[in-house]
Amino acid sequence: MKHIIILGDGMADRACPELGGKTPIEAAATPALDELARRGRCGMLATVPDGYAPGSEIAHLSLLGYSLPEVFEGRGVLEAASMGIDIEPGEMAMRCNLICISPDGTIKNHSAGHISSAEAAELIDFLNERLGDGRARFYSGVSYRHLLKVRGGDKRIECTPPHDVPGHPAEEEMVRAAAPEAQPTADYINDLIRRSQEILADHPVNLRRIAEGKDPANSIWPWSPGYKPAMKTMQELFGIGHGVVISAVDLIMGIGVYAGLKPVVVEGATGLYDTNYEGKLQAALSALRSGSDFVFLHIEASDEAGHEGDASLKKLTVENLDGRVVGPLLKALEDFGEDVAVALLPDHPTPCDIRTHTSDPVPFVIWRPGIKPDDVTEYSESACRAGSYGSLTGDAFIREFLSL
Numbered sequence: 001m002k003h004i005i006i007l008g009d010g011m012a013d014r015a016c017p018e019l020g021g022k023t024p025i026e027a028a029a030t031p032a033l034d035e036l037a038r039r040g041r042c043g044m045l046a047t048v049p050d051g052y053a054p055g056s057e058i059a060h061l062s063l064l065g066y067s068l069p070e071v072f073e074g075r076g077v078l079e080a081a082s083m084g085i086d087i088e089p090g091e092m093a094m095r096c097n098l099i100c101i102s103p104d105g106t107i108k109n110h111s112a113g114h115i116s117s118a119e120a121a122e123l124i125d126f127l128n129e130r131l132g133d134g135r136a137r138f139y140s141g142v143s144y145r146h147l148l149k150v151r152g153g154d155k156r157i158e159c160t161p162p163h164d165v166p167g168h169p170a171e172e173e174m175v176r177a178a179a180p181e182a183q184p185t186a187d188y189i190n191d192l193i194r195r196s197q198e199i200l201a202d203h204p205v206n207l208r209r210i211a212e213g214k215d216p217a218n219s220i221w222p223w224s225p226g227y228k229p230a231m232k233t234m235q236e237l238f239g240i241g242h243g244v245v246i247s248a249v250d251l252i253m254g255i256g257v258y259a260g261l262k263p264v265v266v267e268g269a270t271g272l273y274d275t276n277y278e279g280k281l282q283a284a285l286s287a288l289r290s291g292s293d294f295v296f297l298h299i300e301a302s303d304e305a306g307h308e309g310d311a312s313l314k315k316l317t318v319e320n321l322d323g324r325v326v327g328p329l330l331k332a333l334e335d336f337g338e339d340v341a342v343a344l345l346p347d348h349p350t351p352c353d354i355r356t357h358t359s360d361p362v363p364f365v366i367w368r369p370g371i372k373p374d375d376v377t378e379y380s381e382s383a384c385r386a387g388s389y390g391s392l393t394g395d396a397f398i399r400e401f402l403s404l
Helices: 031-039 056-063 075-082 117-131 180-200 204-211 234-238 250-258 277-289 301-308 311-333 396-401
Strands: 002-008 041-045 091-101 107-109 136-142 145-151 219-226 243-246 262-264 294-299 340-345 362-367
Touching: 002 277, 002 311, 031 311, 031 340, 031 362, 056 250, 075 091, 075 145, 075 219, 075 250, 091 180, 117 136, 117 180, 117 204, 145 180, 145 219, 145 250, 180 219, 243 250, 243 277, 250 262, 250 294, 277 294, 277 311, 294 311, 301 311, 311 340, 340 396, 362 396
Parallel strands: 002 294, 002 340, 243 262, 243 294
Antiparallel strands: 041 362, 091 107, 091 145, 091 219, 136 145, 340 362
16 A cells, blocks of 8 residues: 655644634645544544744654654754755754844844845855855755754754744843753854844845835844764555655655655745645656555645644635645545545644744644544644544554554
């Protein structure tokens, strides 16, 4: 049997007043998600173990069955794998956002107004020219998501993800040493941040964005430090055959690389509400038809809408997932010629009211041909709590999905 996981990043939420007290999933028109729930069995999954922040890197590694204490080395190293960048001994990698800081010194947003990849690449090249000193090097990624490598860096530093603190004074959220030996590293990263603000303020890219009424990318924000991880592949852990990962996000692609999944790049996949849903689905179906046994299809749009605090947009992203991915997938599987198991879930909630991730369990559904359905008739946070799987933790979800 083949397997496909559809991951609606950050899709779960809380009751939103602007949606009549419903969550975006509950308010959305989701005939395909509801049909999947009726066919399968549902439950809730705790994707963030105690002691860990509710980042996508934590939640994804957890739901794929990895033990966080054994494998987690920060977000930056995972994104480096997706970008084809080696982390050498003695090097520390960090996720490096381009962000927008307001004139009053507060963090306006974590994405520099979702800056384009072309604009961002020009700024990253400029940062390397001005700040690259043999110890630090910047690598260009997608939109606001980039990578910083620091030679000789000490990962025992506390870094605040910028999407967690919109509206907070940037200076109050700077890097802090978690051990005395890491203080030089914290001081060095903070110096890079402050120097980036000085040199980016008048860069032509930012002057042009300001003139067009857009947010400037006027600061870097490095976070999630780590060294190269040691991870077994999903083939080694669970015995799956050939697998692929489909995403517009370097982090997810990087997790896939370390997990032994082949990255598949889809043209027009943006990570936003305007992503190429149809292209992603066709890539998934093509992989299943051409010999892949496991497909991890990641769609970021709902998470970004949650970070923007836009409940109506988040509702739209759920409807797009339903009508442009899940519905056509279920139809395609009717005459696929081979059994395919389907799972659907978010990695974590991203509530619109707080615009950041939480550790709350997420609703999931698993359907495979021949499975006895439970009594759940719709897919939502509240409905899945009554599912027959109850509450799962650790690797229980992936083992159930793979019938191990």
